[in-house]
Amino acid sequence: MNTISRSNQRWGRGVLTAVLFVAAVVQAAAAPPSKANVEKAMNAAYGKYRDLHEGKNADYIPALAEVDSNLFGIGLVTTDGKVYTKGDSEALFSIQSISKVFTLALVLKEAGPEAVQQNVGVDATGEVFNSITAIERYKGAQENPFVNPGAIATTGMVQGHEDADKWGKILQIHNDFAGRELVVNEPVYKSEAATNQRNQAIAWLMSAYGRIKDDPKMVTDVYTRQCAINVNAKDLAVMAATLANGGINPVTKKQVIPADDIPKILAIMATAGLYDDSGIWLYNVGLPAKSGVGGGIIAVSPGKFGIAAFSPPLDAAGNSVRAQRAIQDISNALDGNPYAVRPADKRVSTR
Numbered sequence: 001m002n003t004i005s006r007s008n009q010r011w012g013r014g015v016l017t018a019v020l021f022v023a024a025v026v027q028a029a030a031a032p033p034s035k036a037n038v039e040k041a042m043n044a045a046y047g048k049y050r051d052l053h054e055g056k057n058a059d060y061i062p063a064l065a066e067v068d069s070n071l072f073g074i075g076l077v078t079t080d081g082k083v084y085t086k087g088d089s090e091a092l093f094s095i096q097s098i099s100k101v102f103t104l105a106l107v108l109k110e111a112g113p114e115a116v117q118q119n120v121g122v123d124a125t126g127e128v129f130n131s132i133t134a135i136e137r138y139k140g141a142q143e144n145p146f147v148n149p150g151a152i153a154t155t156g157m158v159q160g161h162e163d164a165d166k167w168g169k170i171l172q173i174h175n176d177f178a179g180r181e182l183v184v185n186e187p188v189y190k191s192e193a194a195t196n197q198r199n200q201a202i203a204w205l206m207s208a209y210g211r212i213k214d215d216p217k218m219v220t221d222v223y224t225r226q227c228a229i230n231v232n233a234k235d236l237a238v239m240a241a242t243l244a245n246g247g248i249n250p251v252t253k254k255q256v257i258p259a260d261d262i263p264k265i266l267a268i269m270a271t272a273g274l275y276d277d278s279g280i281w282l283y284n285v286g287l288p289a290k291s292g293v294g295g296g297i298i299a300v301s302p303g304k305f306g307i308a309a310f311s312p313p314l315d316a317a318g319n320s321v322r323a324q325r326a327i328q329d330i331s332n333a334l335d336g337n338p339y340a341v342r343p344a345d346k347r348v349s350t351r
């Protein structure tokens with residue numbers, strides 16, 4: 001062997017060692033938190049916010065005003081499949097806008113990211129989630145799948161032209177993410193179906209701009225039903241953990257969606273997951289998240305855990321007060337923020 005190839009070989013070995021080292025550091029940085037740390041963080045947050053009664057239930061959907069405002073549940077599921085719960089983690093409530101994440105996942109799987117970007121858009125609108133002005137501004141384009149015009153258009157993109165085709169697949173993907181069979185909260189569905197004239201108007205306008213190809217009335221109805229799927233904080237934590245785990249449900253081990261679709265979903269969660277407060281949330285917590293007017297919030301710490309909290313009273317932006325605080329505290333305690341990478345010997349926050 002001549003000198004050049006020997007030095008090449010040495011160089012190659014050096015590079016391999018460096019790559020393995022970097023991989024090990026990345027691996028360690030993304031390792032799920034320990035049982036002791038999770039329990040400590042969850043107990044602390046639950047105790048701190050149990051008696052916080054700020055905010056008010058959503059009431060524009062009459063049935064949501066009836067939900068017990070005292071309910072407070074937290075769930076956290078690690079990417080290695082450990083499930084932690086606290087408080088009213090089994091209490092069922094309607095998923096509302098959090099369903100937009102999973103219907104988007106289905107459409108990405110069926111139609112691909114390009115189709116979503118073209119037909120719906122992926123930018124924050126800077127307007128309220130059911131804004132009609134935002135539709136008019138760009139003739140139905142440049143919305144995103146988490147505001148109502150974009151979400152209803154996304155539901156419209158689910159393959160199949162009949163209500164039953166679309167609905168069957170939407171419910172199934174929610175089941176796969178949760179790892180169990182979910183059912184619709186009929187009183188919430190009926191309550192919203194009787195009062196969703198604004199969403200119907202949004203759907204017709206999106207249809208007028210060619211963004212919804214099927215019957216807007218049928219698509220709005222399927223959308224309304226997906227928002228009324230009943231979940232609990234534990235279900236939502238498993239669903240979030242599936243997003244943290246490359247699309248594999250860490251409890252059932254089923255590959256629910258392709259890993260390649262996850263960064264697309266998390267990007268929209270980061271920029272538009274908490275309505276007008278998405279920037280404030282990302283600034284303080286750093287986790288892609290999604291809230292619903294039922295009082296649930298999910299957040300994803302990639303490679304580490306999915307977390308969810310539920311408490312019906314909402315703040316002025318429409319996000320659950322206690323769910324936001326609990327998730328923020330727990331994630332910060334567990335070094336959940338993917339942007340906060342520190343050298344291995346300085347992993348503990350100094351703030």
Ligand code: GLN
Pocket residue numbers: 096097098129130148192199224227291292293294318
């Ligand atoms: N079903 C609700 C609506 O369309 C969902 C809104 C939400 O959770 N932000 O108004």
